[in-house]
Amino acid sequence: MLPKTFSDRNVSVLGLGYVGLTLAVAMADAGFQVHGVEVRQDVLDKLGQGNPHFHEPGLTEKLRHVIARGRFTFSRNQQDCSQASVFIITVGTPLGKDGRVRTDMIEAATRQVASCLHDGDLVILRSTVKLGTTRNVVAPILRATGKQFDIAFCPERTLEGQALLELNQLPQIIGAESLDVATRAAQIFGFLTPTTVKVSTLETAELIKLVDNTYRDVTFAFSNEIAKLCNAMEISAVEVARAGKLGYPRTNLPLPGPVGGPCLEKDPHILIEAAREVGVEMAITAAGRLVNESQPVEVADFLGKLAHSMQGFPEVPTISLMGLAFKGRPATDDLRGTMAKPVLEELRQRFPAPVCAASTRWCGRTTSAPSGWSRRPT
Known part of the structure; x- marks a missing residue:
């Protein structure tokens, strides 16, 4: 006290x-x-x-x-x-x-x-x-x-x-x-x-915050880029990430996946804007953000090709998105910057699905789906 x-x-x-x-x-x-x-x-x-x-x-x-x-x-x-x-x-x-x-x-x-x-x-x-x-x-x-x-x-x-x-x-x-x-x-x-x-200085502290989140964004982008290569070569991206860092302290590749939330989707852009005002182009930062922002399209493309390659796959499927919050572990109910929405929009363009069901349950928590989303239990 x-x-x-x-x-x-x-x-x-x-x-x-x-x-x-x-x-x-x-x-x-x-x-x-x-x-x-x-x-x-x-x-x-x-x-x-x-x-x-x-x-x-x-x-x-x-x-x-x-x-x-x-x-x-x-x-x-x-x-x-x-x-x-x-x-x-x-x-x-x-x-x-x-x-x-x-x-x-x-x-x-x-x-x-x-x-x-x-x-x-x-x-x-x-x-x-x-x-x-x-x-x-x-x-x-x-x-x-x-x-x-x-x-x-x-x-x-x-x-x-x-x-x-x-x-x-x-x-x-x-x-x-x-x-x-x-x-x-x-x-x-x-x-x-x-x-x-x-x-x-004040600016040093301001930059540290931007670096914290941008570093994570770029790291996730690299993981997503590796996952794209793994898919093309029919290699398990999960195995590459997990086996590669087992007992090896100099590599810590995160698992790939959509990158969203109220910070990572925004802070790299703030850093890029600030850098341009002093004549510096943040090429790696911009490329990483581009990779992560393309994930909904790539996920939908992958699922579309996979579905069409499967004999007997229904022409009008029911699509379920499992979890809406941008983060589930630890559990939150924060829908700001959720990647579920752009993924759902991309899926709707590829599948003639009359119902796209968005799960609203994760880690024991539930919330209301955003406007325009249908709700189904998991």
Whole structure:
């Protein structure tokens, strides 16, 4: 628990999505007085009933615990945060229709912080952003208030399904322009995790987050490319991946498959955009993303050829997709960036199937299918 003399015990978290809510509950559980700000009324309504709006192991119990203890409150605006000395921005950064990262939600959240900023407050950006966003987007809005403030970038790095556990275990990257600010941020996160890693600039921390997810995306793309070669040569891609890394520490090829989710489908594009602005083309990153984005077409093509090669295969089959969430182990109910939808769309173009049945069960969890999808039990 926090020492009574610790000055930064009042925290405001702006954005109570997957990142913000788990962080807010973890901080409240560690002894911070946390106020969450969320503009979506349906999310606030669920929280008012003691329920999160998504599944995360252990979150419901901890949420109800910190609400009952009076350490976590929430509202639609920033006016209830007059006691806060630390503001953590965790809002989303989706790609726009032009393929470029949007910062409008970060700007709106920063303006909310600016409306109640006091001299000496610390503002931490935690959203995944393009390089330079903390310095060139967030800081100018805060500076316009005329107040003196500290600013840091401390990226979220947790895995859905293990968020509460990893918030207490993973090293926390701390990006700041001075040792004093980095130390202040490190002290705050030090109540959650035993390890903090201070880096020299805001942009260094921003890049580490993008590298984390892009590295995984490129690795998966290589695995999918190997799988394509294995299919052409009638070799088992699973056997290549598993046998090749057995007792051999320098190769860890993941199993192939569709690559989606709210991070891996987005963050490589943010990295590519940032690099182009300084004259660097991320050729491997772009190629990897192209390979992964082509998977729904390749999966449907493979199944189409396989079906037509099988004697007696029905002309009008019933197609079942087993699992909709982008991740099933550990279990989540997150449909953002699910690859089931583009796979289903490609299958519908190749099979005259009147019913495409999408399973909504995985790892003991169920959810409603997205609009336009039929639901069948597994």
